[in-house]
Amino acid sequence: MNPKYYAEPFKIKVVEPIKILNAEERLKKIEEANYNLFSLDSEDVYIDLLSDSGTGAMSTAQWAGMMVGDEAYSGSRNYKRLVSTAQDIFGYKYIQPVHQGRAAEKVVLPIFLGPGKYAISNMHFDTTRAHVELAGARAIDCVVPEALDTETYYPFKGNMDTDRLKKLIEKYGAENIGLIIMTITNNSAGGQPVSMANLRETSKIAKEYNIPLLIDAARFAENSYFIKTREKGYKDKSIRDIALETFSYGDVFTMSSKKDAIVNMGGLIGVKEDEGLFEEIKARTIPLEGFISYGGLAGRDLEALAIGLEEGIDYNYLKYRIGQMEYLAARLDEAGIPYQSPVGGHAVFVDAKKLLPHIPYYEFPGQALAVELYKEAGIRACDIGSFMIGNDPDTGEQIESEFEFTRLAIPRRVYTQSHLDVIAEALISIKERADSIKGYKIVWEPEILRHFTAKLAPID
Secondary structure, eight states, X not given: OOOOOOOOSSOOOOOOOOXXXXXXXXXXXXXXXXXXXXXXXXXXXXXXXXXXXXXXXXXXXXXXXXTTOOOOSSSOHHHHHHHHHHHHHHOOSXXXXXXXXXXXXXXXXXXXXXXXXXXXXXXXXXXXXXXXXXXXOEEEEOBOGGGGOSSSOOTTTTOBOHHHHHHHHHHHOGGGEEEEEEESSBTTTTSBOXXXXXXXXXXXXXXXXXXXXXXXXXXXXXXXXXXXXXXXXXXXXXXXXXXXXXXXTOSEEEEETTTTTOOSXXXXXXXXSOHXXXXXXXXHHXXXXXXXXXXXXXXXXXXXXXXXXXXXXXXXXXXXXXXHHHHHHHHHHHHTOOXXXXXXXXXXXXXXXXXXXXXXXXXXXXXXXXXXXXXXXXXXXXXXXXXXXXXXXXXXXXXXXXXXXXXXXXXXXXXXXXXXXXXXXXXXXXXXXXXXXXXXXXXXXXXXXXXXXXXXXXXX
16 A cells, blocks of 8 residues: 655745765765764755754745844834734743744753752753753653653653652652753654643643743644644644643743744744743843844844744644655555654654664664665764763763664655655665664764764774
């Protein structure tokens, strides 16, 4: 049976040529990049799945909106529109734009965290973990055990393990837990959604212990789609209504708007009702990001972001968007290639630990598979595993990740069914020679967020 592909709910009006290097050229380029996909030039990549952040295609409405950007230093009309749009979608009283998600974390997290404090999350992604540690605190992951079984279907593998959450709070003391962080969707667990019931229960626990609940909202629209299609009682609710309920359970949110708002640059901070907290956020934003009415963005960026927030919650768009992941996953099912199942919202996470079982975690199977994809077909992906997670901040020892994924992050409104077929065929070819693939060692690394700039070499 042929996998189902949902046709694009848009017309293509502008195209960007892409170059296809031959195999010999690709081998040379990846060697020059020290086997780090982040170090490749984009012009040397055929299909770029490194990230879905800021890599989407903006709409005609967004490009038109950029032409009416109000570039006033203070009080821009685009800022006012963005705030009004965000208030309507998220239901929060206070909205602060910033230039991207990690900027939001840089502003917000030190308010709650410091030495001796902990942040507990369904799973911290790389920049979140880094900002927790930069604040002097420590990050604890608390995802449900079902997430660890990549082959068995479970509708909400991104959920917080609420029983363990309560035990962790009791163990470390509620007064030492600076934040509970709910990431939707759960990127590090394979782009997996969080159920409304789990959000509700986590919020109840947070209130019981008087701990603030922060929602990492980068992919809130995709998470809302999964709730609508998988959770009982939400089939007939709109994406907008589901989003409103979702955020009603949090106290504050940070958002990289480069994902579900389909812009190339932008981020948001939202505060439900705590005016004192918002004043502190504004005070930190001004020296870190610029004046509060632009937050490191041009007026035209604010306008595109306001429009993108609305476009990103369109049901037909989301059906097509998630449908791309489902199509690629179905192709991998046919070939017996393991991935985190069911497929997530923004990417297919190939289980490199299962595909390359002979490569130990400290030789980075997720990175090894990503390198092979580039060698095979000029496809750029990234490791979501032990290479990304890095070393223990206290002991300096390599941490073994719960997962060894190679993430195939699909940019929004960019690639077609034919591109997805190329990806599937490349993975099928790699599977046939999987036993011959070797791991990698790090020859140089920075202290924080090493996977962006580290240099690697193949193990002989």
